[in-house]
Amino acid sequence: MAAITLGVAEVEERLRTLRRRLNVLTLQHGMYLSLSAVVLAATLLFIAALRVSPQTFAVAAWGGGVVGAGIALGGLLWARRRWVDISKAALLADHRGQLADRLATLVDLRARPRTARLAPVLVGQILALGSRWQPSHVAPRRIPRSLYVLIATLLCLAATLYLARHPRTPSAPTQTAPATVAQATGVHAPASAARQGGQQAAPSGGVQATAPDAVSDSGAGQAGAPSLPDEREGGEAPTRSLPGRLQQAIRHAFNPEAPDDTPPRLAQSEITSGDSGGGKSDRDSGDRNRGANAAHNEHGIPEPESGRNTTEQTHSSHSPFGETATQNRDAAAQTFQGASPAAGSGSNPEGLLAAPGGGPALGEDGPKTFKLTITSFLRGAEQPGQSPARPGKQMSAGGASRTAPGADAALSDRQMNDAALRKAEIPAEYEDIVRRVYSLRADQ
Amino acid sequence: MSADTPQRAVQDFQRVFEQLCEQLHAVIVGHREMLDNILIAFFAGGHVLIEGVPGTGKTLIVRTLAEALNLSFSRIQFTVDLMPADITGTRMVADQDGRREFTFVPGPVFSHVLLADEINRATPKTQAALLEAMAELQVTVAGTTYQLEPPFFVLATLNPIEMEGTYPLPEAQLDRFFFKVVLTYPDHGDMRRIIGTTTGAGLPHGKPIFAREAAPARVEALRALVRDVLVAPHLEEYAAAVVRATMPADSKFTPPGATLLAVDESVTRYVSFGSSPRGGQALLLGAKVRALLDGRVNITYNDIDQVAIPALNHRLVLNFAAVAEGIDPRYLVERVLHGAKRLRR
Numbered sequence: 002m003a004a005i006t007l008g009v010a011e012v013e014e015r016l017r018t019l020r021r022r023l024n025v026l027t028l029q030h031g032m033y034l035s036l037s038a039v040v041l042a043a044t045l046l047f048i049a050a051l052r053v054s055p056q057t058f059a060v061a062a063w064g065g066g067v068v069g070a071g072i073a074l075g076g077l078l079w080a081r082r083r084w085v086d087i088s089k090a091a092l093l094a095d096h097r098g099q100l101a102d103r104l105a106t107l108v109d110l111r112a113r114p115r116t117a118r119l120a121p122v123l124v125g126q127i128l129a130l131g132s133r134w135q136p137s138h139v140a141p142r143r144i145p146r147s148l149y150v151l152i153a154t155l156l157c158l159a160a161t162l163y164l165a166r167h168p169r170t171p172s173a174p175t176q177t178a179p180a181t182v183a184q185a186t187g188v189h190a191p192a193s194a195a196r197q198g199g200q201q202a203a204p205s206g207g208v209q210a211t212a213p214d215a216v217s218d219s220g221a222g223q224a225g226a227p228s229l230p231d232e233r234e235g236g237e238a239p240t241r242s243l244p245g246r247l248q249q250a251i252r253h254a255f256n257p258e259a260p261d262d263t264p265p266r267l268a269q270s271e272i273t274s275g276d277s278g279g280g281k282s283d284r285d286s287g288d289r290n291r292g293a294n295a296a297h298n299e300h301g302i303p304e305p306e307s308g309r310n311t312t313e314q315t316h317s318s319h320s321p322f323g324e325t326a327t328q329n330r331d332a333a334a335q336t337f338q339g340a341s342p343a344a345g346s347g348s349n350p351e352g353l354l355a356a357p358g359g360g361p362a363l364g365e366d367g368p369k370t371f372k373l374t375i376t377s378f379l380r381g382a383e384q385p386g387q388s389p390a391r392p393g394k395q396m397s398a399g400g401a402s403r404t405a406p407g408a409d410a411a412l413s414d415r416q417m418n419d420a421a422l423r424k425a426e427i428p429a430e431y432e433d434i435v436r437r438v439y440s441l442r443a444d445q
Numbered sequence: 446m447s448a449d450t451p452q453r454a455v456q457d458f459q460r461v462f463e464q465l466c467e468q469l470h471a472v473i474v475g476h477r478e479m480l481d482n483i484l485i486a487f488f489a490g491g492h493v494l495i496e497g498v499p500g501t502g503k504t505l506i507v508r509t510l511a512e513a514l515n516l517s518f519s520r521i522q523f524t525v526d527l528m529p530a531d532i533t534g535t536r537m538v539a540d541q542d543g544r545r546e547f548t549f550v551p552g553p554v555f556s557h558v559l560l561a562d563e564i565n566r567a568t569p570k571t572q573a574a575l576l577e578a579m580a581e582l583q584v585t586v587a588g589t590t591y592q593l594e595p596p597f598f599v600l601a602t603l604n605p606i607e608m609e610g611t612y613p614l615p616e617a618q619l620d621r622f623f624f625k626v627v628l629t630y631p632d633h634g635d636m637r638r639i640i641g642t643t644t645g646a647g648l649p650h651g652k653p654i655f656a657r658e659a660a661p662a663r664v665e666a667l668r669a670l671v672r673d674v675l676v677a678p679h680l681e682e683y684a685a686a687v688v689r690a691t692m693p694a695d696s697k698f699t700p701p702g703a704t705l706l707a708v709d710e711s712v713t714r715y716v717s718f719g720s721s722p723r724g725g726q727a728l729l730l731g732a733k734v735r736a737l738l739d740g741r742v743n744i745t746y747n748d749i750d751q752v753a754i755p756a757l758n759h760r761l762v763l764n765f766a767a768v769a770e771g772i773d774p775r776y777l778v779e780r781v782l783h784g785a786k787r788l789r790r
Contacts, residue, residue: 092790101745102743119451119673119675119742122451122742126741
C-alpha cells in the first residue's frame with residue numbers, strides 16, 4: 002500500500018509541476034499579448050500626439066484607454082479561462098501523452114475517494130508510461146510565441162520614437178519653398194512642387210509646414226490656423242484635459258522648445274529654434290501677421306506660416322538666420338531665370354524689397370521685417386480698363402503681360418485690392434521666399 | 446487459477462476472453478464482432494437479443510459458449526402455446542414417504558445459459574415470465590420465490606422473416622436486454638468454410654476452459670472485476686449526454702432543462718421514446734469490458750462509442766415516420782455519436 006501511495010504522490014507531484022508550467026506559460030502568454038496591445042496603443046498614441054489635432058487626439062486617447070481597459074479585462078478573463086487546475090492538467094497530459102484518460106481517472110479517484118481495487122494497476126500503468134507525459138513533453142515551450150509579438154511591437158515603438166527624435170532632413174529643402182510661398186501668397190505654384198514638398202515634409206516629422214499635405218492634418222497646431230487663436234483665448238479645455246496634457250507632454254518630450262500647442266513637426270523648428278521666449282514685439286508682429294492672414298483667409302487665400310514660429314526663427318541661435326537666408330538666396334538665384342512677374346524693377350527681384358539689399362544685411366542686428374512693395378502689379382489695376390498684372394500671368398521679357406488661362410480666377414478683385422497684402426509687414430525671413438516666388442515664371 | 450492481485454486479475458480476464466474467443470471461433474465461422482459483443486454482454490452481466498435469419502448459427506453460438514465456460518445450458522423454443530410455467534417451472538404433486546406434497550420442478554430458466562429461441566413467437570404473458578428472471582435473477586411460482594444461480598445469461602433470438610403470428614417484444618422487455626446484435630448472412634468466404642466444416646465427419650465442439658465446479662465462481666469473479674474498472678467523471682458525463690441525446694426534444698417524457706448535447710434533428714423526427722437509463726448502464730459496463738480487453742482499468746471515449754450501437758439501438762422506439770421510411774435505429778445512434786464528438790475533451 003505504501004508503494005501505491007508513493008506512486009500516487011509521484012504522479013501528483015509531476016502533475017503539479019506540469020500545472021505550474023502550463024499556468025506560467027498562460028500567464029506569460031497573456032502578459033505578452035496585453036503588453037503588446039499596450040505598446041501598440043502607445044505607439045499609435047505617440048503618432049497621434051505628434052500628428053493630429055488635440056480634439057482628435059483626445060478622442061483617440063480616450064478610445065485607446067477604453068480599448069486598453071477592454072484588452073486588460075479580456076486578458077484577465079482569457080487567463081482565467083485558460084487557467085489550469087490539476088484535473089485540467091491531467092486531461093491535457095492524457096491527450097498529449099496519449100494516456101487514454103488514465104491521469105484524469107486517477108485525479109478523480111483522489112478527489113472522490115472510493116473503493117478502487119484496480120487503482121494500483123492504474124498508478125502502475127501511469128508510472129510505466131511516465132516518459133509520455135513528462136512536463137517537458139506535454140508543454141515543451143517555456144516561453145510562448147507571443148513574446149515575438151511583444152518584441153515586434155516594442156521595435157515599432159522604438160522606431161517611432163527614433164523617427165520622431167531624428168526627423169529625416171529633406172534632401173532639397175529649397176524645393177519646398179515655392180510651394181510654401183505659393184500657399185502663403187496665393188500664387189499658384191506648380192502642383193508637382195507642392196506635392197514634392199509635401200512628400201518630403203511629411204516623413205520628417207511634419208516640420209515642413211509649407212507642405213499642403215502636412216499642414217492639412219495639423220489642425221490647430223498649424224500656425225495661423227483659424228482655430229488656434231480660439232483655442233488660446235477661450236478653448237483651454239483641450240489642453241487642460243487629460244488627453245491634452247498627455248499630448249502636450251509628448252510634444253514637449255520630443256521638442257522641449259516647441260510651444261504648447263504646436264506640434265514639433267510644424268517647426269522644422271529644431272533647426273532654427275533656440276530662443277523660445279521670443280520678444281514681445283516679435284509676438285506682436287506675429288499676431289499682426291496672423292491677423293492679416295486671417296483677413297486673407299476670409300477670401301480663401303492660404304496664409305503663410307506666421308506667428309510665433311516665424312519670429313522664433315528670426316531669433317534662431319542654433320542655426321543663424323543668416324545662413325538660412327543665404328541658402329535660400331542661393332536657391333532663389335538658381336531658380337531665378339529671365340523675366341520676373343511684374344514686381345520689382347523689371348526682372349530684378351531686388352526691387353521687391355523696400356530696403357534694397359536687405360537680405361545680405363539681415364543678421365542678428367538686421368531688421369526683423371521688410372516692407373513688401375508689390376505695387377507694380379497692383380498699379381495696373383488702378384488704371385481703368387486694365388486688369389492688374391498678377392502672379393499667374395506669363396510675363397514677357399518687356400514686362401508686357403499675357404494672361405494665362407484661368408489666371409483671373411486666382412485672385413479676385415477684392416483680393417487684389419486688399420490693403421493688407423500691400424501694407425503688411427512681412428517677416429524678414431520671407432524675403433528670400435517672396436523674392437523667389439515673384440521671380441518665378443508661371444511655368445515653373 | 447484465481448488472480449490474487451489486481452494486475453493478475455486483469456491479465457486473467459484478458460486470457461479468459463481470448464480463450465473463449467478461440468473456442469467460439471473454432472466452431473462459429475465469421476461474425477467476429479458479433480461474438481465479441483456477446484462475450485462483452487456476458488461478462489458485463491447482461492443478456493443479449495440476437496436478431497437474425499434462420500440457419501446462421503444462433504443456437505450454436507449459445508451452446509458453444511456454455512460448453513466453453515462449462516456452465517449449464519438450457520434451450521426453450523418459444524411457440525404460441527408456450528406457457529409461463531414451461532419456462533419457470535411448476536409445482537407438481539409428488540409422493541414423499543407416503544404423503545403427497547407439492548414439489549417445485551424447476552423449469553429451463555434454472556440454468557446458467559439460457560437460449561430463448563424465437564422469443565417473439567410466444568405470447569406476451571409467456572415472454573413476461575422471463576422478465577423477472579432476467580432482471581431480478583429470481584422466479585416466483587405459486588407465491589414462492591426461487592433464486593437463480595448466478596451466472597445467469599439469456600440469449601434470445603428474433604426471427605425477422607416470419608412476422609405473421611408473432612408477438613413483438615414489448616419495450617419493457619427489450620430494455621432488459623443488454624445488447625441487441627444483428628446476425629447477418631455470412632460472406633462468401635465464411636459461407637464456404639461453414640459448409641465445409643459442418644458437413645464433415647466430426648463436428649467441432651468447444652472445449653471447456655473452466656472446471657465445472659469452479660466455473661460459476663470464476664465467471665462471477667470476472668464480472669466483479671468488470672465493475673471495478675474506473676470511470677472518469679467526464680466520461681460519465683459523456684455517456685449520460687449520449688443517452689440523453691437519444692430522447693426526442695418534443696416528447697413529454699423528455700426532461701426539461703439544458704443538455705450538454707443538442708438533440709439531433711433526425712432523433713426528434715423519427716424517435717418516439719429514447720433510451721432508458723439502462724442504456725447508460727449498458728454503455729458504461731460494456732465500455733469497462735472493452736477497457737479490460739485493452740489491458741486498461743479505466744474507460745475512454747472510444748470504449749463508449751464502440752458499444753453504443755449494440756447498447757442503444759434496440760432501446761429507441763421509432764415512430765411511424767421512421768418505420769415508413771425504413772430508418773434503421775443504428776443510423777440514429779450513429780448520428781448521436783457524431784454529434785457527441787464535440788463533447789470530447
